[in-house]
Amino acid sequence: MSRLAIFGGKPEIDTPFVPYNRIGEAEREAVLGTLESGLLSGYIGAPGPEFEGGPEVQELESLWAGMFNTAHAVAVNSATSGLFAALGACGISPGDEVIVPPYSMSATAVAPYVYGGIPVFVDIEADTFCLNIECVRATITDRTKAIIAVNLFGHPARLGELRALADSHGIYLVEDNAQAPLATENGILCGTIGHIGVFSLNRHKHIQTGEGGVCTTDDADLAFRLKLIRNHGENLIEHYSAQSAQDLVGFNYRLSELSAAIGRVQLNRAKEIIAEREAFALRLSVGVLGIPGLIPPHVREGCRHTFYAWPMRYDRNVVGVPRGVFIQAMAAEGVPLNGGYVPPLYRLPIFAARESRGGATECPVTERMHSSEEVGFGICAFELSDRLVDHIAAAFHKVYENRAELERLSTDSHAQLT
Numbered sequence: 001m002s003r004l005a006i007f008g009g010k011p012e013i014d015t016p017f018v019p020y021n022r023i024g025e026a027e028r029e030a031v032l033g034t035l036e037s038g039l040l041s042g043y044i045g046a047p048g049p050e051f052e053g054g055p056e057v058q059e060l061e062s063l064w065a066g067m068f069n070t071a072h073a074v075a076v077n078s079a080t081s082g083l084f085a086a087l088g089a090c091g092i093s094p095g096d097e098v099i100v101p102p103y104s105m106s107a108t109a110v111a112p113y114v115y116g117g118i119p120v121f122v123d124i125e126a127d128t129f130c131l132n133i134e135c136v137r138a139t140i141t142d143r144t145k146a147i148i149a150v151n152l153f154g155h156p157a158r159l160g161e162l163r164a165l166a167d168s169h170g171i172y173l174v175e176d177n178a179q180a181p182l183a184t185e186n187g188i189l190c191g192t193i194g195h196i197g198v199f200s201l202n203r204h205k206h207i208q209t210g211e212g213g214v215c216t217t218d219d220a221d222l223a224f225r226l227k228l229i230r231n232h233g234e235n236l237i238e239h240y241s242a243q244s245a246q247d248l249v250g251f252n253y254r255l256s257e258l259s260a261a262i263g264r265v266q267l268n269r270a271k272e273i274i275a276e277r278e279a280f281a282l283r284l285s286v287g288v289l290g291i292p293g294l295i296p297p298h299v300r301e302g303c304r305h306t307f308y309a310w311p312m313r314y315d316r317n318v319v320g321v322p323r324g325v326f327i328q329a330m331a332a333e334g335v336p337l338n339g340g341y342v343p344p345l346y347r348l349p350i351f352a353a354r355e356s357r358g359g360a361t362e363c364p365v366t367e368r369m370h371s372s373e374e375v376g377f378g379i380c381a382f383e384l385s386d387r388l389v390d391h392i393a394a395a396f397h398k399v400y401e402n403r404a405e406l407e408r409l410s411t412d413s414h415a416q417l418t
Ligand SMILES: Cc1ncc(COP(=O)(O)O)c(C=O)c1O
Pocket: 077, 078, 079, 080, 081, 104, 105, 107, 108, 150, 176, 178, 179, 199, 200, 201, 202, 212, 213
């Protein structure tokens, strides 16, 4: 057995991972073309054609709607703006409850506050890390106005069931699809099953423009409201005689022409970029298959997972060493892993300072995933090759096979690494 790197052996991978970068010549040309046009943003927040943004924004929206098969795509300057706009479009008002998962990026759960709404945290499933539908069902009250389902790590939440549940209560389903472009549930694209889907184009995402986002919807009224919120809609209400949208506050959520130009090119390459990511993730899953206590990412039947991250489960009782010690040994082998995605969001001070519902008691699975079971590899963060993926898998095997040695690391000195 080869000696673990954490005890002075040769690491399985001895060169640093190269940061992921899919920006190439076509993106460069698109940016230069936009610079030469002199039009860095095509928006004016007043009635007229420029309310819709410039040619690059409109081209991106049209391509997006085509690829994702939706009637409307509304480009925004981040998924955070997209989530805020989505809840505004759904008419969230003070006191309305919005169901959210606590295992997500904070923007998912703070979005209701923009409209005086109340985030209600509901637990997740242990295998997919997405909302548990039975917990959602049990939490809906007369005050619930929307559910935000996050397709976390690239895997669909139970979207079809959630949409049916939302419809049966006359409430909205918003998909936070920041991490799952081209993922599918029963052949239907994520981001198109809810009333509104929200995508991110930030620098870590599959399709990226530095910062940016897109909202999708099949509902013309929601699309109109999203556009009013995106671009100072208060100036347009009289022009459009849109009585029902009179109270909407317009923001500046406008994407620049430069970002839209990059997005258009990236979108053309999305299928190839995502298929490559998926192939690496599945290769890694096969590579670790059979290691007791390490459960590779689950893909629910009928779903396509597009692997923003590669999240596995760690069974400490089977492996025999704390998760943190295992991760430390993997780091020494040259493989950076995360133990638990983010602390459950209800622990953030803002949710105590403002009104929120649900916490550790209501969300035991989230607590477990964060504190001891979920192990993530940020597959979106690095340039990979089949060879490198095989070395990552070999590092998992090596650390597992030498796990008895790891007991030499005192659990006392690694108490924080459980
Ligand atoms: C699940 C989720 N929702 C929302 C966001 C916010 O995206 P953005 O950075 O585009 O505002 C992110 C970003 O990491 C995310 O992962």
